[in-house]
Amino acid sequence: MFKLGKITFSCPLILAPMSGISDLPFRIINRKFGCEFAFSEMINARSLAKLNVKTFKMLASNAEDRPLGIQLVGSDDFYIHKALENLNAVKFDLLDFNAACPKKKVVSKGAGAYLLKEPKKLNRLLKLIVKTRPDIAVTVKMRLGWENKSLICDLARGAQDAGICAIFIHGRTKAQGYSGKVDYKSIAEVKKAVTIPVIGSGDVFGAGLAKKMLDETGVDAVCIARGALGNPWIFGQTKAFLKKGYMPQHLQVDEVAHVMKEHLKLCIDSYGSLGGVLRFRKFFVWYTRGFSRIKNLREKVMHVKSDKEMFNLIDEFRQTKAQQTSTMARFLLA
Numbered sequence: 001m002f003k004l005g006k007i008t009f010s011c012p013l014i015l016a017p018m019s020g021i022s023d024l025p026f027r028i029i030n031r032k033f034g035c036e037f038a039f040s041e042m043i044n045a046r047s048l049a050k051l052n053v054k055t056f057k058m059l060a061s062n063a064e065d066r067p068l069g070i071q072l073v074g075s076d077d078f079y080i081h082k083a084l085e086n087l088n089a090v091k092f093d094l095l096d097f098n099a100a101c102p103k104k105k106v107v108s109k110g111a112g113a114y115l116l117k118e119p120k121k122l123n124r125l126l127k128l129i130v131k132t133r134p135d136i137a138v139t140v141k142m143r144l145g146w147e148n149k150s151l152i153c154d155l156a157r158g159a160q161d162a163g164i165c166a167i168f169i170h171g172r173t174k175a176q177g178y179s180g181k182v183d184y185k186s187i188a189e190v191k192k193a194v195t196i197p198v199i200g201s202g203d204v205f206g207a208g209l210a211k212k213m214l215d216e217t218g219v220d221a222v223c224i225a226r227g228a229l230g231n232p233w234i235f236g237q238t239k240a241f242l243k244k245g246y247m248p249q250h251l252q253v254d255e256v257a258h259v260m261k262e263h264l265k266l267c268i269d270s271y272g273s274l275g276g277v278l279r280f281r282k283f284f285v286w287y288t289r290g291f292s293r294i295k296n297l298r299e300k301v302m303h304v305k306s307d308k309e310m311f312n313l314i315d316e317f318r319q320t321k322a323q324q325t326s327t328m329a330r331f332l333l334a
């Protein structure tokens with residue numbers, strides 16, 4: 001059993017934060033398949049401080065959607081403090097601070113991975129968050145460094161001294177982006193450097209890779225990000241593999257089509273008919289990855305504009321009786 005603050009897990013798996021992806025429908029679908037803890041999309045502290053309507057919509061949740069982590073990104077003490085005040089109206093269970101995002105629009109404002117270059121500032125912001133919300137578990141998500149990895153253990157110890165309760169670590173530097181393989185050795189060093197739980201992130205595309213991350217780094221839990229795109233089954237499969245050694249089986253097209261429809265319905269509930277369909281398009285592509293002879297459907301989906309058309313396209317996919325030829329391919333981004 002794994003614990004994060006007051007949250008207990010029967011299996012050490014977490015659905016990672018993904019901006020543009022980790023909305024309520026995505027979280028609910030993953031929870032139905034055994035995901036025990038999920039994150040919101042990254043929330044900009046300045047927008048939240050200014051009560052931006054779009055930002056508040058990103059915080060939409062419900063009773064089924066717990067325990068929930070909210071991830072804040074920012075670099076300004078004033079806006080972070082104000083954002084935390086505004087979060088008083090929101091129900092959630094864990095607050096993560098982002099020191100990992102490599103996007104230009106984030107790092108150019110001194111936030112996300114840029115804070116890895118400013119350990120004192122990162123430390124000050126973490127202390128501010130811990131002090132302002134003593135009632136909630138506070139964590140940080142970091143990459144291994146900006147360009148080199150030599151400071152990561154000091155950064156991790158500094159974060160621990162600031163009073164946070166766990167560290168999420170993506171085993172790549174900001175400069176690496178998503179290239180190369182995740183660095184298990186450096187994640188293992190972070191784990192050894194601190195006494196609080198460490199959660200590893202990077203390349204967990206299936207049950208075997210989750211076990212490899214746990215075994216080779218000694219982390220307390222792992223985060224699943226890209227591996228869950230169009231693949232909520234990853235949670236149940238990984239649990240069964242970690243607990244009983246069961247190997248994941250290929251999925252049947254009927255089962256995948258059924259879950260696609262459930263996910264689409266949730267998108268329509270959250271965003272309305274057109275909004276839901278537009279949101280679901282990319283998921284159609286992810287759900288159908290690894291199935292043979294469906295290239296034409298994946299091209300068609302980008303032109304679908306109504307819910308009826310989208311449900312029909314899912315039926316067309318089901319009727320192809322396509323075979324899943326590869327499980328690994330499902331887990332990789334195009």
Ligand SMILES: Cc1cc2nc3c(=O)[nH]c(=O)nc-3n(C[C@H](O)[C@H](O)[C@H](O)COP(=O)(O)O)c2cc1C
Nearest residue numbers: 016017018019042141170201202203204224225226
């Ligand atoms: C589309 C996308 C959006 C992401 N958005 C966030 C984010 O908002 N906050 C964050 O901390 N990490 C974000 N990440 C990074 C993931 O949480 C994760 O650390 C990274 O993808 C490595 O894990 P993976 O190999 O399992 O995908 C994002 C990743 C992807 C692919």
